[in-house]
Amino acid sequence: MNRLFYIFILVICPFFNSIGQNWNLIIHNQAVQDGMKRFDYEKTPKDSLTGLRTVNQYVLSLHEASYLEAATDSILYKKDTLEAFVHIGPRHHWSVLQSGNVPDEYLFRSGYKQKFYSNTKFSFKELAALENAIIKYSENNGYPFAVIALDSIDLEQTYFRATLNYHSGPLIRFDTVAIIGNARVKRKYLESYLGIVPGSLYNQQKVKNLERQLRQVQYLKVTKSPEVFFSKGNAQPVLYVDTRKCNQLDGYLGFQPSSKTNGKLLLTGEFNMNLKNLLQSGKELSVQWKRYDVQSQLLNTSYLHPRLFHSNVDIKLNFNLLKQDTSYLVLDRNIAVFFGLSPASKIKFSTGLKSNTAIGTTQLANIEGANSDFRYLNYGIGYAFNSLDDIFYPMTGWNIDVGVSVGNKKIINYIMPVNPEDAIPTTSTQYGADIDVQKFFRIGKKATLLNHFQGGTVQSENLVLSDLYRVGGLKTLRGFNENNYFVSDFAIYTLEYRYFTDESSYVMLFVNQGYIENKLNNNYTDWPIGFGTGISFSTKAGIFQFIYALGGAKDQPISLNLSKIHFGLVTRF
Known part of the structure; x- marks a missing residue:
């Protein structure tokens, strides 16, 4: 019995002693370049899980700063101390980002210029913003299923080369609006108010605005969020609205x-x-x-x-x-x-x-x-x-x-x-x-x-x-x-x-x-x-x-x- 008691003291008690106490986090940088920007992090996380999240965020910050090879090599636990060994690697730059098969109009609307992606530092945020801008323009101009990715990727020493690969998907047009409920309003007027004209190109932004616009109409009560059904190149918005007393x-x-x-x-x-x-x-x-x-x-x-x-x-x-x-x-x-x-x-x-x-x-x-x-x-x-x-x-x-x-x-x-x-x-x-x-x-x-x-x-x-x-x-x-x-x-x-x-x-x-x-x-x-x-x-x-x-x-x-x-x-x- 006494032996079990001593085991409890030696094994369980340190665990409870750590509860409510912050951990110490130490990140060791490997292969740090001269003149590298210093990245700060929280050195006293409240627990080990928060410490791991901090390490992951540290690596993501390195990626955003163009250190594409940055990765966590190993992590050691020592009582209330967490030691992480992170490989940095060289800082990468764009060699060039080719426009690929993206239509010129989409490139213009997204703000793409090849000089912005030639012999400049690589940035995940800038690349994501460019791709999102192209997809958003596609969604608002008849192609809600468009996708974009990088192709022909070439990582050579500290330079990064790639080409944009765009797939538009099928062309979609708006169908007539369907009204489910007892709302007493002319469909043509409601289509005009919502900016949805049957036969016009699909616009994702208009679809996102549907519920907010409907809730601002005094004589309509939204009973369910609007939905959109796609069929054979057409998109039919379905509105769930009832009459609301407003006179x-x-x-x-x-x-x-x-x-x-x-x-x-x-x-x-x-x-x-x-x-x-x-x-x-x-x-x-x-x-x-x-x-x-x-x-x-x-x-x-x-x-x-x-x-x-x-x-x-x-x-x-x-x-x-x-x-x-x-x-x-x-x-x-x-x-x-x-x-x-x-x-x-x-x-x-x-x-x-x-x-x-x-x-x-x-x-x-x-x-x-x-x-x-x-x-x-x-x-x-x-x-x-x-x-x-x-x-x-x-x-x-x-x-x-x-x-x-x-x-x-x-x-x-x-x-x-x-x-x-x-x-x-x-x-x-x-x-x-x-x-x-x-x-x-x-x-x-x-x-x-x-x-x-x-x-x-x-x-x-x-x-x-x-x-x-x-x-x-x-x-x-x-x-x-x-x-x-x-x-x-x-x-x-x-x-x-x-x-x-x-x-x-x-x-x-x-x-x-x-x-x-x-x-x-x-x-x-x-x-x-x-x-x-x-x-x-x-x-x-x-x-x-x-x-x-x-x-x-x-x-x-x-x-x-x-x-x-x-x-x-x-x-x-």
């Missing part, structure tokens, strides 16, 4: 302290109608009405006609009306043309006519030109990018929308001030820029963190009140009255944490920090901040949302008496 009717009711001193609450409201996939062809119609003051309201309408004549061109018509108490009435007509650059990005060109009509003599304090009539003809360019994983309830991805505009503005029926020095030009050039960037970071399985930045600026020598942005409320600066601030420049950063209890319900915590400036009001500036919490959850009637927010600024102290409550019901059909 939207929703309204919000809000309570906020009245601007008067009677202590009463003011009831505000908003109504939204968004109709998607009209005539099963992706067309959209939206109407928004909002009342944010006793005598102020707005109406925004738009119509989107996608894939004009089955091209990658979308056209959007907008008509907006704004009535600001008894001061002015603004009409804004706009037409925008979108050109698809990729499945996720678009460039926009627009033109519009904005007019302002004074409907009263009321002027806000220290605001010049508040009731001036004008006509503003403008032109703009913009860019949009969307990589969200879900259009309604995103967890990851970007949503970017930026644009700039410029135009000629003419003030009509301008009333000269008493002091001529306070007069503004009746004609001028007006500039504008807008940005809206959202980035969602997934946190675990059920939470996401939204970083949202939005801002805008308008510049002109004859700015009037109706040119300014209206900031504040649920969609911009929470914790403040709807459209509380009239600003010429603003920037708002929102950090919002959402924890999902199911795929369409979540609770949130948020904080938004803003910067505002009004150049018409003695360059008034402020840094308002808002914060709060909210909840959004699914019911049989729709999506119910409740948000409670507090805000603080120069003109509004942080106070529970000035808190803002927003709640509403979003129904989709």
